[in-house]
Amino acid sequence: MGSIIVEGLAVSAAAKVVGHGFTESYSHIRGKVASSKDLDENYKLLRQDVRSLVAIKEDNEKKVWRHKQKEITSNYSVWINKVSETVAEVEKLILKYESKKLPRWRFQRRSRLSEEMAKKLRKVWELSEEGQFPTGFLVNKLAEPVLKVLDAPPIKGFPTLQGSLEKILVLLKNNNIKTIGVYGMVGVGKTTILQNLNNNEEVVKLFDMVIFLRVSREQSEDKLQEAIANRLMLDTEGFNDHDVVARMIHTELENKNKVILATKYFHICKLSNVDRMIKVNQLSLGEAWMMFKNIVVDVIDRPDIKPIARLVSTRCARLPLLIKVIASSFKVKYTASSWRAGLEDLKPWPKLEDQGLKEMYSFLKFCYDELKDEKQQKCFLYSSLYPADSTIYTDYLVECWASEGFLGSINDIRRYQKARDKGYAVLEHLTNVSLLEKEERMIYVKMNNCIRQLALHISSEDPDCNFYVKTNEESEESTNLVTWQHANRASMIDSEVCDLPEKQNCNMLLTLLLQKNSKLASIPQTFFESMSSLLVLDLYGTKIHKLPSSLSNLKSLKGLYLNDCMLLKELPPEIESLQNLEVLDIRGCKVKFISFHIRCLINLRCLRISYLKSSEDGQSQDMDTDCDVIARLQKLEELIIEVDSYDRWCNEVEEVIKQVASLENLRSLRLSFPNPFWLKYFMEKCKSWREHKLASFRFFVGCQNSKRPHILGCFEYKINRYMKYCNGKLKDNCIIGEVLAETDAFELICHKSISKLSDFVGAASLERIRGWLIESCNKMSTIVDANFIQQSNNVLLDNMMDIDDEVDESDTSMGSILPKLEQLYLRSLLNLKCIFEGPMHPRRLQKLTVQDCSGIQELITEPEGTETEFHVLSKLETLVLINVPKLRTVCLNNSLTWPSLEVLKVHGCPELRSLPFSKDNSTNLRFIRGEQEWWNQLTWPTNEDEKWLQSIFAASGIHTMHVKENAREIHATICEMIQETPEGTSSLKKIYKSSTRQNTEGKSLEEDTDLLSVAARVKRIKV
Known part of the structure; x- marks a missing residue:
């Protein structure tokens, strides 16, 4: 009985379990069926919401692109990676859904897929919410600890110079010493020592930051303070009080500041109360001779020249600056007779009796006399009109020389190009003999203060070069009738000029330089009445709001610079009288795009203009399409159009291209194209392009930002042919490839479809490329694949006779991909797995930068089956x-x-x-x-x-900081985002409201309560 009871209990329990299991199974099946039914809806939601997530990501990335001076937070980097991973996973699910096409009776499979989609959908929602970043995701970059002085002359092997540097290093390591004075005569090498100290690796380890500044006589205390504040990246905007900024700098440097002061005067060190002083002595005779030999090099050891060279070396006063200048001058002498003649010419200059300067100036005068050509001498003297050690834009300087007639009389149709070629030859010679110093790929030059003083002294004795030069340290009374009336050239650059005289007799004046006088707001109506001989007038960066009627008197004027006169709204009718004008620069003004009055300037060779957003009264500044202004300027050789209003530009570009294409003498062009169609239109219409006359161009295709290209700043020499291509599509690659074949530097941004280079263009299109930046091409998985390598080999075989001199005989590889590529920058390529697939790499590549590429595991991939050493980056620096x-x-x-x-x-x-x-x-x-x-x-x-x-x-440490944006910054940022992504206003509303909540001042953004009203008020989109 008991067993039956137990068994009966067991059976009963089993029945209950079975019943419960059935209920659970039924519920489970019902859930699966319901989930299966949700599959199609989940698919639609997932497709829709992942697009919104991608839109948020793209909006954020555009903000990152616009604010390159800032860096992203770590949270943003993590978010971006999550978004990329999630989008990739969603794409797999969508592909799975679209390819399987599961029928409804396959409810279990549909259910599993639906549940995966629902889970991923929740992830997409989370990321979309996180992507709003209410506190912002951009922070200020920390200042670089050391800015290297790239042109610091080496001092290793010169004990006098190296010894002084070692003494400074010892003192820097002493915690009790805060200030060090370094003194010695002009040209003894103080600056060279400090440049090498700045670059020294021990200094990098000793200090968080090194600030290297050159202080000239013309530099005011405010300018010096501004330079230090900028180096420290202090936000001094709105602080005009000198003492307030001084306190900010003091707070930043307190308890961690050591100062090294270099001067030629012993008493300056004493007055500055330095803790220690180091005197820099002249080189020994042996050191001087070695330095001299290192510069001259080629002929120095010839038996007939070496004895003369020894004598020349001894006359350089054992001063590194003189050795550099004199040796550079003798370096171009190849016979003993020319060396003897040069030695004979090295006479003292008796008129300057200052102790320590007499010999210096006598030798510098010798270098000046060695120029021989009077026009070269005048070009050199003209350069002293600019402040000491200031950078002078070389194209601009050559234009001034040409306007003054220093480059000869050239009257044919290519006057501007030939004058520029001659001018660059003069510049090259002046830098080769060290009378001017090269800066940044020869885009700029500058003049050492010592050499400038020589030039000003010479000009004071030459009636044809009577200069009036005013600095910001001179009193306002110096700009009077007496000082002006006999001057041939007057320079008042950055000299705080507020007012100009009503009228004065300046009929001898040829050049008037008034640029960078931010307090100069007006020019008297009669100011130019007695300046009929004026050839160059520079008003760059002044606050003038109109030009006087006396402008019509400047019948001889050839160069007029009004760029960055931001308050200048129009060109007066009197400008039509300037029939000899050859260069007109009105970029950055509020002048109408193509002023009607420009049509009369038929001798213009160079025109630089801006296509502006709108006038101050809100009226559109459409160009005068009915008068064909550009087309009338048939002597134009250079045209720059900087676009500042992209949406309206799209409506005007056809007419502009037609007019530009009609310019048969065009040699240099900077122009924006809304898309490749207009680029193709230009290529078909423009005769200068078809006949390969366009020696220099900068093309911006599909880009809303035509600022100075990043890639061009990476070269030691000037790049003339550049293109930037944004938001590209596969169908347009052929057009771009045709231009690439003529391009030296290229930036490829946000291409929507390419996965590798061979998808984009053929190898032949990239034979000329020297610099290449690729950014935010999110489908790109490799740069170079085997297919592109095969193309490169075919190109090499086809052109072997042409590039025979470039092939390295020791290289066993078949050829070289991208044969002239020197600089390669890869940024934000989230799916990039490898850079080069295969046995070859760019033979000439000097710099490789890989940034924000989250998929790369191995930088240089060795091809499978490689048994011998494959061609790698042998030139990489x-x-x-x-x-x-x-x-x-x-x-x-x-x-x-x-x-x-x-x-x-x-x-x-x-x-x-x-x-x-x-x-x-x-x-x-x-x-x-x-x-x-x-x-x-x-x-x-x-x-x-x-x-x-x-x-x-x-x-090195890069620390992440969270910085709250203030109301004005938020306002400007949102407006910029509307301009670039008008379709994203709904997303931007959220950002706007979130940003408003983060306003540290607790105020609303002016009177605006909604994003659309912001957009309407700034007139960037129609509401």
Whole structure:
């Protein structure tokens, strides 16, 4: 009985379990069926909401692009990576749904897919919410610890100079010493020592920041203060009080500031109460001779020249500056007789008796006399009109020389181009003999203060070069009738001029330089009445709001510079009288795009203009299409149109292109094209393009930002042919490829479809490219694949006779991809897995920067099956890796050599645990910078390699800061976003409201309560 009871209980319990299980199974099945029914709706929601997420991401990325002076927060980097991963996962789900097309009776599979979509949908919603970033995701960059002086002359091997540097280093390490004075005569090498000190790796380790400043006589205390504040990246906007800014600088540098003062005067050090003083002596005779030999080089050891060279060297007073100048002058002498004649000409200059300067000026005068050509001498003297050590734009300087007639009389149809060629030849010679100094790829030059004083002294004795030069330290009374009336050329650059005289007799005046006088608001109506000989007038950066009627008297004027006169609204009718005008620059003014009066300036060779947003009264500034202004200017050789209102530009571009295309003498052009169609239209219409006469161009295709291109700042020489292409599509690649074949530097931004280079253009199109930036091309997985390499080989074979001199005979590879590429920048390529697939790399690549590429694991991929050493980056000098979080290795092949590598910078690469560099394979590596935490985690093959690399490593830290934007910044940012993405107003409303809540002042954004009213008020979109 008991067993039956137990069994009966068991059966009963089993029945209950079965019943419960059935209920659960039924509920489960019902859930699956319901989930299956939701699949189609989840698919639609997922497609829709992932598009919104991508739109938020693109809006944020545009903001990052516009604010390159800032950096993104770590939270934003994490969010971007999450978005990329989630979008990729969603695309797989969508593809799975679209390819399977599951029938409704397959409810289990549909249910699983639906649940996956629902889960991913919740993730998309979370990321969309996170993507609003109410506190912002852009922060101010920290200032660089050291800004390298790239042109610092080497002092290694010169004990006098190196010894002074070592003494300074010892004092810097002494905590009790705060100020050091370095003194010595002009030209003894003080600046050179401090430049080398600035670049010294020990200094980098001693200080968080090094500030290197040159202070000239013309530089006011306010300018110096401004330079220091800018270097410290202090926000001084709105603080006009000198003392307030001084306190801000003091607070920033308090308890961590050491000062080194260099001067030629001993008493300046004394008056400055420095803690220690170091005197820089002249070189020894042996050092002077070695320095002289190092500069002259070629003929110095010839038996007939060497004795004369010894005598010349001894007459350089053992001063590095004189040695540099004199040796550079003798370097171009190739016979003993020319050396003897030069030695004979080295006479003292008796008129300057200042102690320590007499010999200096006599030798500098010798270099001036050595120019021989009177026009070269005048070009040199003219350069002294600009403040000492200030950068002078070379194109502008050559234009002034040409206007003054220093470059000869050229009256044919290509006057401007030939004058510029002659001018650059003069510039090259002046820099070669060290009378001018090269700056930034020869785009700028400057004149040393000592040499400038010589030039001003010479000009004071030459009746044809009587200069009046006013600095901001001189009193206003110096600009009087007496000082002006006999001057040939007057310079009052950045001299705080407020007022100009009503009228004065200046019939001898040829050049008048008034630029950068921000307090100059008006010009008297009669001011130009007695300046009929004036050739050059520069009013750049002044606050004038109109030009006087006496402008019509300037019948001889050839160069007129009104750029950045932001209050100037119109050109007066009197400008039509300037029939000899050849250069007109009105960029950055509020002058109408093509003023009607310009049509009469038929001798213009160069026109630089802006296409503005709108006039102050809100009326559209449409060009005068009925008068064909541009087309009338048939002598134009250079045309720059800077576009500041992209939407309206799209409506005007056809008419502009027609007129530009009619200019048969055009040699240089800067122009924006809304899309490749208009570029093609231009190429078909423009005769100068078809006949390959366009020697220089900057084309911006599909880009709303035509500011100075990033890639051009990376070269040591000037790049003339540049194109930037944004938001491209596959169908337009052929058009772009045709221009690329003529292009030296290229920026490819936000291409929507390419996955590799061979999808974009053929190898032949890129034979000329020297610099290339690729950014935010999110489908790109590799730069160069095997298909492109095969193209490159075919191109090489087709052109072998043409490039025979460029092929390295020791290179066993078939050819070279991108044969002239020197600079490559890869940014925000989120799906990039590798850079070069295959056995070849750009043979001439000097700098490679990889930034924000989250998919790369190995930088240089060795092709499978490679048994011998493949062609690698033998010319690479600089390698920069920033925010490449999955990067594990530079290259697995440790047998590769890096013969040219000098600089390695790494930041945000936590998985990179080893480096393929050693003392044996990287003999020129001299500098490594990265986070200390990253460095500590590296593994080393040998202790010797670790010790050597440690000696050239310097830690750097980039700290993330959260900065609250104020109301004005938020307002400006939102307006910019509307301009670029008018379709995103609903998303921007959320940002606007969120930003308003974060307003640190607790006020509303002026009277605006909604984003559309903001947009309407600034007239950027129609509401």
